[in-house]
Amino acid sequence: SQTIHQWPATLVQPVGSPLSLECTVEGTSNPNLYWYRQAAGRGLQLLFYSVGIGQISSEVPQNLSASRPQDRQFILSSKKLLLSDSGFYLCAWTQDITGANVLTFGAGSRLTVL
Amino acid sequence: GQNIDQPTEMTATEGAIVQINCTYQTSGFNGLFWYQQHAGEAPTFLSYNVLDGLEEKGRFSSFLSRSKGYSYLLLKELQMKDSASYLCAVLDSNYQLIWGAGTKLIIKP
Numbered sequence: 001s002q003t004i005h006q007w008p009a010t011l012v013q014p015v016g017s018p019l020s021l022e023c024t025v026e027g028t029s030n031p032n033l034y035w036y037r038q039a040a041g042r043g044l045q046l047l048f049y050s051v052g053i054g055q056i057s058s059e060v061p062q063n064l065s066a067s068r069p070q071d072r073q074f075i076l077s078s079k080k081l082l083l084s085d086s087g088f089y090l091c092a093w094t095q096d097i098t099g100a101n102v103l104t105f106g107a108g109s110r111l112t113v114l
Numbered sequence: 115g116q117n118i119d120q121p122t123e124m125t126a127t128e129g130a131i132v133q134i135n136c137t138y139q140t141s142g143f144n145g146l147f148w149y150q151q152h153a154g155e156a157p158t159f160l161s162y163n164v165l166d167g168l169e170e171k172g173r174f175s176s177f178l179s180r181s182k183g184y185s186y187l188l189l190k191e192l193q194m195k196d197s198a199s200y201l202c203a204v205l206d207s208n209y210q211l212i213w214g215a216g217t218k219l220i221i222k223p
Binding site: 041042043044045046090102103104105106107108110 | 118122147154155156157158159162201203210211213214215216
């Protein structure tokens with residue numbers, strides 16, 4: 001069966017510090033991978049998605065970046081965090097972008113920038 | 115622009131029935147999803163509708179009317195564990211998921 005791991009679960013970072021969130025998927029190959037952010041009381045905001053190694057599409061211009069160094073690994077990074085980067089970050093995967101292919105989410109990473 | 119509307123919060127009583135509505139205006143339509151999200155946790159899949167009508171899955175049912183741009187999630191025999199946010203999401207013509215802000219459902223004993 002497929003599983004998705006995301007870490008760290010919680011982190012508190014000062015403004016201007018770097019960020020690295022990591023996500024890995026097991027039990028499948030060539031998944032479509034996504035990074036979402038969820039601010040309090042708001043819908044899920046798609047940040048990045050990837051259909052293959054080294055292929056990253058950015059949905060929202062900001063100080064965040066994503067990389068996919070391996071087939072089942074997706075990393076979200078920032079060189080300098082802003083207060084507005086605080087939120088709940090969710091990694092997700094699906095096998096196919098079309099039709100009824102369900103998004104499966106990791107447990108999430110709650111980031112607080114102080 | 116693309117838009118999905120759902121009520122911000124609803125309250126219901128344990129054992130009762132509640133209907134959570136979702137209306138959408140999107141660029142094309144390739145299906146509608148409902149997800150459940152408990153506080154502090156990740157969303158989990160509940161249902162998918164692509165054709166008009168009602169899909170039943172245990173205590174939960176989901177309805178879709180494509181001509182009206184409307185869906186609802188029906189929860190029967192409410193239990194305290196059903197207290198959560200319910201997210202409506204539409205797959206548009208580019209196969210991008212458009213998310214609603216979610217409906218927080220509070221269950222009272």
